[in-house]
Amino acid sequence: MSATLISNARIFNGVSVVTDSGHVLIESGRISRISLRDPLPIPEGCTVVDATGCTLLPGLIDAHVHVYQDVNLLETAIQYGVTTVLDMHNEPEWFQDISKVTKQRNDVSDVKSCGFGATIKDGWPAAIVKLVSQEPKVEERISKWPNLTDRASIEGFIARNRAAGASFTKLMQEDGHTMNLPFPTIPVPTPSVEIQRAIVDASHENGMLTIAHALTNHSTLSVLEAGVDGLAHASIEPINEQVVKAFKKNNAFLVPTLAVHASCSGEEQESREKFSANLEGTAKEHLLGCLHITREEFTIKNVYEQVFTLKEAGIDILCGTDTSTDLLGTRAGASVHHELWMYVNRCHFTPQEALISATSKTADRFKLADRGKIEEGRLADLLLVGGNPAESIDAIADIQGVWRNGERLARKM
Ligand SMILES: [Zn+2]
Incomplete structure (x- = not known):
C-alpha cells in the first residue's frame, strides 16, 4: 500500500x-x-x-454492539467513521468467522469481542432470545451457552472463551423488571454476587477486564460490589449517591447506550429523524422504529441525569450504542453519531468530551494501545x-x- x-x-x-x-x-x-x-x-x-x-x-469506537454473523453491520459502521466496535455477546464460531473477514478487509470495522457472555441457565439474554424465537435451532444454540454454576465452571468458561478469541468478559445482571415483557420466568434468574465475583476474579487472573449488563441501580450496585471494571448500560433509574460512590470505588467506566434506552422507552423520536435523514427504505424504517418495552415509570431523562452526574464525578464515559441489525431504533454507525449528539445535547457534555468518549477513553480503558x-x-x-x-x-x-x-x-x- x-x-x-x-x-x-x-x-x-x-x-x-x-x-x-x-x-x-x-x-x-x-x-x-x-x-x-x-x-x-x-x-x-x-x-x-x-x-x-x-x-x-x-476512527470512532462503538463500545457496545452485537455483531453476531453480520458483516453488513461492519460495512455500514465504517461508512460513518466507526473503525472499531466492541461486541458484547456472541457465538464463538460466529466471532471467529467475523474475525477472518476483519483481518482480510479494510472496508469493514474491526471487532473485539467478549465471545460468550457469562450466562446462567434461563438467565439473560436467554430469556429474551426465547421470547423472540421458539425455533429448535435457537433452543439448541442456547443449550450450549456457559450455564455457570460454580468456580470450576467459571474457570473453564474463561479459559475456553479466551482461547476462542474473547478479549474481555461480559457479565449479565438482568431480572427483566424494567421491561413490559412476558418472560418465561419472572423475575428472570440472575447470578448471585458470589458467582459474579468469581467471574470477575477469574477474568482478572486471565488479564481480561469485565463489563456488566445492568439496567437498575440495584443490579448496578450488585455487579460493582462483585468488582466489575465497567457497566455496559446506564441504569434507567434516578441516580443516587450510593451508585456514584460504588462507581468511584471501582474506578468503573460507564457505556451509556442512550440509543437503545431511547428505543426501549420510545423517546427521542425527533432526534432519530435527524440521524435517519439520509437513509431510505428499510434502513430508515429500522432506525425510526422503536422497541417500546420499557415500563412506564422509567424514562430516559433519568439516564441523561445519571450520565451527566457520573461524568461530573470523574467517571469515564465510553460511547456505546447496543446496536445490532435486529434491534429497532439503532443502526450501525448512525447510532454512534446519534449517541454523541445526545451526550452533548442531553447530558451537557462539551463536544470535545463526547469525542474523547468515542476515541482515546475507550482505547485506554479497553487497553487498545494501537488505536484511538x-x-x-x-x-x-x-x-x-x-x-x-x-x-x-x-x-x-x-x-x-x-x-x-x-x-x-x-x-x-
Ligand atoms: Zn447489548
Whole structure:
C-alpha cells in the first residue's frame, strides 16, 4: 500500500485539538509521522490529501454492539467513521468467522469481542432470545451457552472463551423488571454476587477486564460490589449517591447506550429523524422504529441525569450504542453519531468530551494501545470531517474520508 499524506488538517488527537493545520503521514498502515506545523516531505508515490478546513480524528469506537454473523453491520459502521466496535455477546464460531473477514478487509470495522457472555441457565439474554424465537435451532444454540454454576465452571468458561478469541468478559445482571415483557420466568434468574465475583476474579487472573449488563441501580450496585471494571448500560433509574460512590470505588467506566434506552422507552423520536435523514427504505424504517418495552415509570431523562452526574464525578464515559441489525431504533454507525449528539445535547457534555468518549477513553480503558489516538506508531484508523466537531458535534456527520489500516474507504454515502 502506498503512503498517504494528509495535509493542512486540524487535528483532534483523541484528547484535544492539537493544531489547526497539521500533517499526518501514513505508511504501511500506521501513522508514521506527525507534524503540528511545518509541512512534511512527500515520499515518492505518496497520495496527498489536502484537508484544509477539515478535522482529522482517530476512527470512532462503538463500545457496545452485537455483531453476531453480520458483516453488513461492519460495512455500514465504517461508512460513518466507526473503525472499531466492541461486541458484547456472541457465538464463538460466529466471532471467529467475523474475525477472518476483519483481518482480510479494510472496508469493514474491526471487532473485539467478549465471545460468550457469562450466562446462567434461563438467565439473560436467554430469556429474551426465547421470547423472540421458539425455533429448535435457537433452543439448541442456547443449550450450549456457559450455564455457570460454580468456580470450576467459571474457570473453564474463561479459559475456553479466551482461547476462542474473547478479549474481555461480559457479565449479565438482568431480572427483566424494567421491561413490559412476558418472560418465561419472572423475575428472570440472575447470578448471585458470589458467582459474579468469581467471574470477575477469574477474568482478572486471565488479564481480561469485565463489563456488566445492568439496567437498575440495584443490579448496578450488585455487579460493582462483585468488582466489575465497567457497566455496559446506564441504569434507567434516578441516580443516587450510593451508585456514584460504588462507581468511584471501582474506578468503573460507564457505556451509556442512550440509543437503545431511547428505543426501549420510545423517546427521542425527533432526534432519530435527524440521524435517519439520509437513509431510505428499510434502513430508515429500522432506525425510526422503536422497541417500546420499557415500563412506564422509567424514562430516559433519568439516564441523561445519571450520565451527566457520573461524568461530573470523574467517571469515564465510553460511547456505546447496543446496536445490532435486529434491534429497532439503532443502526450501525448512525447510532454512534446519534449517541454523541445526545451526550452533548442531553447530558451537557462539551463536544470535545463526547469525542474523547468515542476515541482515546475507550482505547485506554479497553487497553487498545494501537488505536484511538493520533500518535506516531498507532494504526492509521482515521476519520476526516468538514468543520470542527470539537466545537460543534454535528460536524461529525460531515465525513470527508475514512481510513482503516491506512487504506482509504470507498464511501457509498
Ligand atoms: Zn447489548
